[in-house]
Amino acid sequence: MSSVIWYLYEFARKSWAEKFTAAKTDSEIMEVPSRFRDFPEVRKEYCIACGACTAACPAPMAIKLVRTSDSAHEDGITYPVINNRGCIRCGFCAEVCPTDPKTLLCGENHLIREEFTILPVDKMFVIDDYLCIRCKKCLKACSEVAGAISEVDKKMVIDQSKCIGCGECIKNCPVKGAVKGIYINNVEEQKEIINMVVDTLEARIEADQDKIKKLAPEEVYKIDYPIDDLVKKAREIIPNDELIRDSIEKITDRLKMRILTWDDEKCTNCRLCTSECPSGAITYDKEKGVQRNPDKCLKCSICYQTCPFGVAGLYVARFLLSDTSLKDGVIQITLKPSQLPIRS
Amino acid sequence: MLDGLKDIIRKSSIHVCLVSTGGCNGCDIEVVALLSPRYDLEQYGIYVTNNPREADVVLVTGAVTEQWRDKLERIFAKVPDPKIVVAIGNCPLSGDVFNQEGGSVYAPVSDYIPVDAEVSGCPPRPTEILAAILSAGPDAIAAKGRQKV
Numbered sequence: 001m002s003s004v005i006w007y008l009y010e011f012a013r014k015s016w017a018e019k020f021t022a023a024k025t026d027s028e029i030m031e032v033p034s035r036f037r038d039f040p041e042v043r044k045e046y047c048i049a050c051g052a053c054t055a056a057c058p059a060p061m062a063i064k065l066v067r068t069s070d071s072a073h074e075d076g077i078t079y080p081v082i083n084n085r086g087c088i089r090c091g092f093c094a095e096v097c098p099t100d101p102k103t104l105l106c107g108e109n110h111l112i113r114e115e116f117t118i119l120p121v122d123k124m125f126v127i128d129d130y131l132c133i134r135c136k137k138c139l140k141a142c143s144e145v146a147g148a149i150s151e152v153d154k155k156m157v158i159d160q161s162k163c164i165g166c167g168e169c170i171k172n173c174p175v176k177g178a179v180k181g182i183y184i185n186n187v188e189e190q191k192e193i194i195n196m197v198v199d200t201l202e203a204r205i206e207a208d209q210d211k212i213k214k215l216a217p218e219e220v221y222k223i224d225y226p227i228d229d230l231v232k233k234a235r236e237i238i239p240n241d242e243l244i245r246d247s248i249e250k251i252t253d254r255l256k257m258r259i260l261t262w263d264d265e266k267c268t269n270c271r272l273c274t275s276e277c278p279s280g281a282i283t284y285d286k287e288k289g290v291q292r293n294p295d296k297c298l299k300c301s302i303c304y305q306t307c308p309f310g311v312a313g314l315y316v317a318r319f320l321l322s323d324t325s326l327k328d329g330v331i332q333i334t335l336k337p338s339q340l341p342i343r344s
Numbered sequence: 345m346l347d348g349l350k351d352i353i354r355k356s357s358i359h360v361c362l363v364s365t366g367g368c369n370g371c372d373i374e375v376v377a378l379l380s381p382r383y384d385l386e387q388y389g390i391y392v393t394n395n396p397r398e399a400d401v402v403l404v405t406g407a408v409t410e411q412w413r414d415k416l417e418r419i420f421a422k423v424p425d426p427k428i429v430v431a432i433g434n435c436p437l438s439g440d441v442f443n444q445e446g447g448s449v450y451a452p453v454s455d456y457i458p459v460d461a462e463v464s465g466c467p468p469r470p471t472e473i474l475a476a477i478l479s480a481g482p483d484a485i486a487a488k489g490r491q492k493v
Contacts, residue, residue: 025384029383058441060443061443086437088441088466
């Protein structure tokens with residue numbers, strides 16, 4: 001009963017009647033909020049006609065670059081024209097526009113400029129966070145260049161736009177490989193050197209196969225390999241001694257090679273391995289028996305794990321460069337039988 | 345006298361029929377937002393109907409797919425005179441992102457039916473759609489109603 005009286009009272013009020021007759025949506029809702037990203041605004045005078053906006057635009061007919069015709073005094077200007085009937089208001093064009101100030105304005109977008117150093121350095125220095133022990137010795141060594149090395153999120157980071165490439169950080173780093181000097185140029189030549197070195201080392205180990213086959217399970221086989229002929233071949237690819245030494249050192253530090261030996265005498269032609277081999281390197285022939293094609297072999301170790309007679313032998317080779325001078329440097333190769341279990 | 349009365353009634357009661365001819369449905373969702381209490385389409389005397397035979401205004405969204413080419417014309421023929429068409433979003437205007445090379449959309453809509461008002465945007469804001477319906481709707485319907493067909 002009381003609620004009915006309350007309603008009657010409420011309806012009798014003048015303000016209620018006013019609101020009821022003039023019920024409209026708040027003008028605030030109808031207004032476009034300031035954060036709304038509307039169609040791009042073009043400022044012709046800044047355009048450099050790079051075409052980045054047209055390349056970034058996802059809609060097929062939204063942006064066109066047009067050029068006004070030349071007059072007697074001036075060349076015509078080029079500028080983008082936005083077709084509102086095609087534009088999806090994504091703002092990509094404004095984001096990629098490289099002019100400063102921007103030719104295209106669309107919402108709040110920021111151009112992401114790639115960091116680079118303008119100094120002509122051939123080496124880029126990078127800190128490997130996996131190996132870094134955060135001793136901050138590089139930070140102290142780099143004190144002359146303000147802000148080139150800094151601590152971000154408890155990680156040491158080199159700012160590429162400030163680094164001058166002096167290499168002080170790499171000299172002061174106590175961990176081998178925590179600071180890496182990467183050659184920016186001659187990438188293809190570097191690849192060639194790496195392939196050449198790895199192929200030569202593998203060939204050298206394969207040459208000793210007969211001795212390796214006779215290794216006892218816990219025995220270690222050692223080869224010393226002088227690097228003169230590697231250096232000679234590398235100099236033919238690129239005559240830069242520092243780069244060659246750097247590459248060979250990095251290869252020997254990081255390379256871990258699998259060596260697969262094949263003992264035909266032990267083979268009983270059971271053909272367990274032929275179906276298991278993923279690359280089809282092992283084939284069976286009625287006259288020749290089971291054959292392995294070393295060129296096709298991926299060294300995946302499946303045949304080693306499958307064979308019950310020990311025909312395939314798996315060894316792991318590691319490398320160490322004893323002397324970093326190019327003349328009498330020797331790569332020490334250590335070969336150990338693999339610890340992988342054989343399936344039974 | 346009778347025309348004046350008809351005008352008033354037509355202006356204050358517009359029935360709108362939404363036809364989606366194959367797009368991403370973004371514009372349809374914006375139209376649904378227009379129906380919601382926040383924007384409240386019915387305070388302007390605009391009602392949404394699913395039946396083209398009852399509609400005064402046809403809202404077209406989408407880029408006209410193969411299936412819609414003849415059906416769009418059939419739907420338009422079913423709408424009683426006076427009728428106006430509002431194209432919503434970029435799809436019925438230009439095909440937008442669907443109008444790629446080798447694509448099978450047949451935009452623009454104006455190739456098939458006469459378009460009276462356009463709202464560009466992908467999708468347009470609900471207020472932009474409302475403004476287009478209100479600017480084109482009442483007067484155009486009233487004017488068209490007086491024409492001797």
